[in-house]
Amino acid sequence: MQWRKAGIKMDLSEDTKKDLMEYQKLQQQLQFVLMQKQQATIAQRESQKALEELKTSSGMCYKFAGGVLVPKTKEDVVKQLGEERESLELREKSLSKQEELFTQKLLSLEKKLSALKNTFGSDGASMS
Numbered sequence: 001m002q003w004r005k006a007g008i009k010m011d012l013s014e015d016t017k018k019d020l021m022e023y024q025k026l027q028q029q030l031q032f033v034l035m036q037k038q039q040a041t042i043a044q045r046e047s048q049k050a051l052e053e054l055k056t057s058s059g060m061c062y063k064f065a066g067g068v069l070v071p072k073t074k075e076d077v078v079k080q081l082g083e084e085r086e087s088l089e090l091r092e093k094s095l096s097k098q099e100e101l102f103t104q105k106l107l108s109l110e111k112k113l114s115a116l117k118n119t120f121g122s123d124g125a126s127m128s
Helices: 014-056 074-120
Strands: 002-005 008-011 060-065 068-073
Touching: 014 074, 060 074, 068 074
Parallel strands: none
Antiparallel strands: 002 008, 060 068
């Protein structure tokens, strides 16, 4: 990798290359965590909606088991949905912690790389 300034090529140090690669890797990891967190939030809302529907229903319920609908008691389904919801809440908390960690690391690397860029000057210098 090289930086260009006023037509002069400047080779980046190995540490800077590693920092840039780490920055890109952290961005990808953060994006993946955010996607997982969003999926957990959606699943949690679906579980909550199902629990609310069960409050107003009576009698037998049906639950998918693979591609087959299986009869279940309302109590069994409520218990399963409650456990699923708890699991999703824990997952969401864990993902939030990961999100915070990746964000902090990204900000730290961003400051470091920005300081390096300012060392070379910002007029026309660009990373590629």
